[in-house]
Amino acid sequence: MKRFALVGAAGYIAPRHMRAIKDTGNELVCAYDINDSVGIIDSLSPQSEFFTEFERFYDYAWWLKRDTTKALDIVSVCSPNYLHHAHINAGLRLGCDVICEKPLVPNAAMLDELALTERETGKRLWNILQLRHHQAIINLKHQVQVGQKDHKHDVELTYITSRGKWYMESWKGDPRKSFGVATNIGVHFYDMLYFIFGKLQRNVVHFVSEFKAAGYLEYENARVRWFLSIDANDLPDSVKGKKPTYRSITCDGAEIEFSEGFTDLHTVSYQAILDGKGYGIEDARHCVETVETIRSLKPATAQNGEGHPFLSGLS
Template sequence: MSEQTAPAHKLAVIGYGTQGVYHTRNLRALDDVAIDVVGIYDTDPRANEDAEADGLHVYASAEEVLADEAIDIVFICTPNDSHHDYAVSALRAGKHVLCEKPAMMNAAEMREVAAVAEETGKLFMVHQNRRWDPDFNVIKKIYDEQLIGAPTYLEQRIHGSRGIPGDWRQLPEHGGGMILDWGVHTVDRLLTMVDSPVVDVYGELSFALGHEVDDGFRAHLTFADGFRAMVDVSTTSFLPEAKFWMQSATGTVVIEDWEMNGRMVRRTGAEEDDATPVQAGVGLTKTMAPRILDYKALASTTPPVEVLPLPEVDVDVMDFYRNARDVVDGVAEPVITNESVIRCLTVLEAIVESSRTHEVIHPEQA
């Protein structure tokens, strides 16, 4: 274990539910971060009992947290509708603020908070943790390094079958629904990867479960550089489809599941002049003649095509906390910028607007 120094920063959590507890445990486990979680504020007495059992100070009010001069960082882990007001008052009280996603209920709120952070000179950073997911980082590496050639199209899916959890997530006034829950991850990752404006958006929200909020959505995005993507979030999919599928003119990659089953297939040389017709289903085809006869064994039977395992990536989501510490210490820039969060919320609003109007929306200029 590394040599311990006294914690340089003291953090209070607002909202000691699933994520408040998660961040507290992570920060306590990280030897190299030196952010000490000292207390919490939560409106639920049961959460306060949990916090006391975990050895944390329980504040009587959010105002009491913000008045505590020992606290220099606040982590907002409450339902989505309360993020804005807590963020503004914490920044104005001189605290650095970390905040759960979705940062805000809409892009306008996020612009306001970003401006207050700028004005006060304090950090406001959103926990966009799924930028560190291994599957996304494998896709990003294949995209960046053109390991299947120049990618033209990507499908990204998050599929579950348990509906929306029966808490605040089903209620519009708390910012429930999948656009704000998983849209902020899936679309955010796409915008992080593709360095080009989003010129066209077509969206369809799902209300299959009869809630007031969307239980999923499908969106088609076209970027100014011509790259296209489909994002599909479903809570009613009992047979999840591939999480990522990306193609170029010379290759395809698939990541099937959270366990990172998947493969790349790519052409290694010039295409054969003409394929031989083969029996496929009840007919003959040249165009759709299968190339790979044994995917599981990663075996190709029809050169010039090769099947490869997914490349390795080395990513650590704990770098979120390390970066936060470095930013408040003045030695790094935020790894998650407020501009990127505003951009993501703007594109999500375009998806909702498109679903309402059945029209293509143009959130950004080429």
């Protein structure tokens, strides 16, 4: 049984980590968040210590470290994006392996720095790249691998996840903290595209605002038109007023059905990590570099059919 700590316990994604810790037969020893809305702990790990100041959390973890029977083994990081780097380093320096949500960090230079901390501490950093464990994605990757070599599939990615006014008041609406829509809600899709279609060869941005972004990505085996949005007005008429989210990925005109099977992917990811088969810094590098480039690009006019169909309705 591994002994876990959780940083960012009040966040949206934290319950999936708590569930994964429990379902893999391990123990959540202590948790931290500046917010105290963490009642979910009662149903998953009621004996866990909880702190609202990082200094007290770190001091407690250091105290545990002095006793080999009580020391923490793994720190899970679910804090806001801009704090990942600091919290990962803290966990590694506590003598723990670290499991962190996406995006791992905003840029490649920080990945290099974290790799240095890994070497200094002898501990490992693991990234949650859960779509790599989704059976529909695994099946598509296999189809691409056994298919015609050097064939460029035509892919269209559309993801609209409606967010209310609270979003822009939270850290997620601050690009200094979330690093923008493409990074915050798109990074796992970019990892998925790389996982399936190979190395990225071209990256173009066609539109970007605080609510949405669109562009074109060309991989070894795919041409991808993408559109991401948190604006409910972008929802297709077929789902508007019925569902707050629209997710669609087509490959050569055929819909890839992966709307189901998301519930347990964090548990699957945790089990893979515990089995020594998780995804580390170098596995995350490609999607980190992709979103770093997207943030640096100036929007260009779409040409040669590279624009997403929703692009024509943007201004």
